[in-house]
Amino acid sequence: MTALLEAKGLVRHFPIRDALGRAKGAVRAVDGVSLFVYRGEVLAVVGESGCGKSTLGRLLLRLIEPDSGTLHFEGEDLRALSASALRKRRRRMQLIFQDPFGSLDPRMTVEAAIAEPLKLHGLHKGRERERVAELLSRVGLRPELARRWPHEFSGGQRQRIAIARALASEPELIIGDEPVSALDVSVQAQVVNLLAGLIKELGLTFILISHDLGVVRQVADRVAVMYLGKIVEEGAAEALFRNPRHPYTRALLAAVPGQGQKPAMLEGDIPSPVAPPSGCRFHTRCPFAQPYCREVEPELDGLTHRAACHFQDSLPPAPPLREAEPDARLRHLQSFFDRETTP
């Protein structure tokens, strides 16, 4: 099976300059990331703030240029494409942002916003209006809303509009950068369900960049965990959640609230990405760190479930993910909500 998108050794540093514009170091946002996503797969990239996951998302679409590394889409070298060829290619790769308020032009009606990519790529010529109507109903909005302005919509509705706009160019790959993080829980559930449905029906490939492991558990087929600009663990979602191999992944999963109180596993804050620790970047916070970890940087190791930890095979077993007790009464009562929303 070949990957739809494959990145190798991506690096992107952002120089920090002093008042006179002289470089005085760099934020090592993405510091050697290799990643692939198969067609039709939902890959989640998770991590805490500053881990580089948003920068990675932009690098994967070549919205920003990597300092080094390679990038292939369906086997084609994206970095070798000319500006015009890249523009054509972009039609098939779209990005959805966290902030539905910032991502829509306030001076464009909904119809104009969704029709813009159609015009840009010359799609559905002469029947753009019908296509916009189709796209709106696809994301659960009434087509009559096409003439309205972004400010007339709630956050959830705006995110639906942003999704419709992303779908307009008929992409194969969508990258969602925290697409539901700004939404209230009840609205978030609507949008998560909508995205999951669209991915399935349209056979989309989706890269979900998220800090919310609850959302990731619901939708991801595969998960990559980032820490300080590197992927520290990557594997099938259920394998990774049930049997996390990297100490950071274990701590991250244990810290998610709602599983009963557990002693906090990690002390301190994430170190600065300007000067990441030597050797294994996690050694300063790792409860299992050995002197060797300070010296030698571990590589991702393993076949399908990979972790970048020298001692991943000798760590004490991870505390098991305790699955919530199925609650038949609650499920039954909650099913009434779904009946209500089925179109």
Place this chain on the structure above:
Amino acid sequence: MSATPWALEVEDLSITFRTDRGTLRAVEGVSFRVAPGRTLAIVGESGCGKSVTSLAVMGLLAPNARVGGTVRLAGQPLDDAGRRAARGRDMAMIFQEPMTSLNPAFTAGDQVAEAIRAHEGVSLRAATERAIALFERVRIPEAARRARQYPHQLSGGMRQRVMIAMALACRPKLLIADEPTTALDVTVQAQILALLDELKRETGTAVVLITHDLGVVRDHAEEVLVMYAGRMAEQAPAARLFDRPEHPYTIGLLGAAPRLDEKRGRLASIPGTVPDLYRPPPGCRFAPRCPFSIAACDAGQPEFRPLEEAHRAACIRAPLEAALAA
């Protein structure tokens, strides 16, 4: 000495705002009590009134707010002036974004020392020493050095620790924490919530935890109040609420919140959006989104009534099984 076992009693709180668009009824008929050393979580989505409720208790609302109802702190009724006087001494509050509550021009240590001096007539040196001791108490590493740093030199988690140190400076009877960890990363959030729990146990401070995160409620609260569109939807001990929620909004919210420890095919999705509080629906405010609603739900406000001991809900259809079987 007061005879009341409650650190905080709020009765029939109402908050309205006069604005250009008219009168916004932000909160209506909200009552709750918190015992010393216990945490009451007030949970709900944006606009449910959870934050304005806490600001009203603290006397921190803007002048265009009209506040009705009574607030008693350790049995003492507090009017507006009383709330101002008690603030920072008998009750303290921490917010989501500690950067906006800290003065960028003063060191972290000086700000906490000033808070101590404002309420206790001690020397600056004594106050500074106490501030450093408090920093150690909230587990700020290298407390003395951190005390000399400015807020921008501290991480988000450290700033929240400074805020907690400041809140604890005067040993308050009540600590209101409004989304205290929402801006923090999950590993740091776990540290801060564990710290709040530990301090609550040690000091006997009552905690009101305002949050949208049901997972946080599950792990850190003994009592829960669910609010919807400015009114109380349901109130119960936390174990009971998660085990046997009765209000349709609580049931929907629990189904909508994605959990790490539960992979569901589909999240329950509450249709529609919250009502406009300038023109709230005439009956139950949740009725327009509720799959269990009947005509009577639109007729009038549902009474917030007891279902079991210490478990109350504002729903005429509760208990739902009986209603559905009928």
